[in-house]
Amino acid sequence: MTGHTWTRLTWTHPEDLVGHELRQAGQDGRDPRAVRSVAARWRAAGGPDPPPRAGTAARPTPALRGLAERLLDELAGLPVPDGEPSGLDEIIAACPDWPEGGRTAPDPDRVLGAWLGRAAGCALGAPVEKIPREGIREIAEATGNWPIRGWFTAEGLPGDIADRWPWNTHGAATSLAENLDGAPPDDDLEFSMLALATLERHGRDFTTEDVARFWLEHLPGGRVFTAERVAYRNLLLGVEPPDTATYHNPFREWIGAQIRTDVYGWVNAGDPGAAAAMAHRDARLSHTANGVYGAMFVAAMCASAVTGACLDEVLAAGLSVVPPRSRLACAVRRAVTAARRHEDFERVLGELYASHGDLHWVHVVNNAALVAAALVHGAGDFTTSIAAAVCGGWDTDSDGATVGSIAGALTGARLLPSRWTTALRGRASSGLAGFDGVSFGELAARVCALPAPHRPGGVSVAPWKRS
Structure with missing residues (x-):
């Protein structure tokens, strides 16, 4: 629509998946010549390589969607060698x-x-998700936390290091030492x-x-x-x-x-x-x-x-x-x-x-x-x-x-x-109905109530337990 910007849904568009599938097909051990043939046709059409850390390619290519779907089907049709079963x-x-x-x-x-x-x-790792190991070490050393012995913090972190290694936005907002208040x-x-x-x-x-x-x-x-x-x-x-x-x-x-x-x-x-x-x-x-x-x-x-x-x-x-x-x-x-x-x-x-x-x-x-x-x-x-x-x-x-x-x-x-x-x-904290604010003591008790097969009754705080 004119005057609006469409935000692309990540991890689902066929044109963003082909590059990832080419890599996965190679890891599966599918026919290397067939995989190379698909890769050549994809690149000849201007298809992008897979993004290294994100869910979509940097440059949108929706015009390639039809080709991408055909190539994904072709790769899926290649036989997978025996040796790593899924059943x-x-x-x-x-x-x-x-x-x-x-x-x-x-x-x-x-x-x-x-x-x-x-x-x-989980909370320790959340602020530094997507930051490579050298960045994690530089952040920790700059804040006196190397070897890591406590939560990450933005307090005292030099601006040039913060700019070079930006936090995972949500993780920093909720999981830095100065922000943590519950999981x-x-x-x-x-x-x-x-x-x-x-x-x-x-x-x-x-x-x-x-x-x-x-x-x-x-x-x-x-x-x-x-x-x-x-x-x-x-x-x-x-x-x-x-x-x-x-x-x-x-x-x-x-x-x-x-x-x-x-x-x-x-x-x-x-x-x-x-x-x-x-x-x-x-x-x-x-x-x-x-x-x-x-x-x-x-x-x-x-x-x-x-x-x-x-x-x-x-x-x-x-x-x-x-x-x-x-x-x-x-x-x-x-x-x-x-x-x-x-x-x-x-x-x-x-x-x-x-x-x-x-x-x-x-x-x-x-x-x-x-x-x-x-x-x-x-x-x-x-x-x-x-x-x-x-x-x-x-x-x-x-x-x-x-x-x-x-x-x-x-x-x-x-x-x-x-x-x-x-x-x-x-x-x-949780966005799941029935779990926001739940105590870890309650979660542990509910787990311990489960081992007996088909145990009748039980805790009834969760909405999905009602028929």
Whole structure:
């Protein structure tokens, strides 16, 4: 319309997806000559490369939309080599150490520690999301916070550094030391709340379709990104799961599913296999292969962490549910080795970037490796663990949240350092109906009320529990 500026919806336009799909097709191992042919035709038509950090190309190219749709279909039609399955039965068959049974009641203090740790790690990483590791270090050094031992702050930060490394706007507004007043709203917390709500309504036998309905009923499309936003769009188009994960979805192996599955671990304390199976049902709505493995990896670690297992047992539980020859498993094993070899975490990060620096900053493989390395480097110390995850400079709030969840469970709420809990005020803000202002104590109690299959009754504060 004349006199109006149209704001483009990110992560969904076909002309913005082709560049990302070309990279993902190469990572999938699809026919390299066919991929190069598509790339040549795209570039000959003036198609843009994928934006390195944003959701849309810098220069809009809507005239290329028809070509983009055809090329996305052509790439999707290329066969994917065997070796990284997405089906649960095939994943289990590929895992020689798949765990069986062992579920026990979760320790309430460890579940509360996991919630608080997740919130703290998320808030620590939020202001520096999208800032590379060298910028994070420069900000922290300039404010006397290197090595990172507390919240980021704008107070005392020289103007030239602030201009060179601008904060994540929302994260700075809510998660800097001078602004924190309770856990700010963030998708890294809200997906955990949605998982809890799904289990409260549908029980342990929830389906992928149940997850999809919850998204549509309670999660605005503007608050999901990358693979989740594409899957959301696909649902609105009438695409059924699990095709929602593959139709014009080049983000299917990014980090989105990995941030959604902690609760499935907490409600399956001591049973990493059951936790991973739940995580699979959630993840397949939007992800495939390594994107699904990341979700299962984290859920299994969370199942082990809330029992008080040692860190080695937690990592072993995570790897037991991931096909050992997959890219994610190989990356995690190398990261663990590097973290055990080097006391200086900067050297660990150097190895991670040498191996995975070509991946997008929110791809799952590099971020899962960083999560594992941060846990090993932290060696059970909560502060060291979340600081390592954030200073890595990839998906800072998501990695901080995941590491915080596991380290918080291993530590327990009573022993978490007050520097990370006081500012949280024991509560979380959220845009989800029924969760804004919820206390972490209530969230932990609701998780601990879930392990018995099909438990009747229960807490009735959430609107989705009413039929």
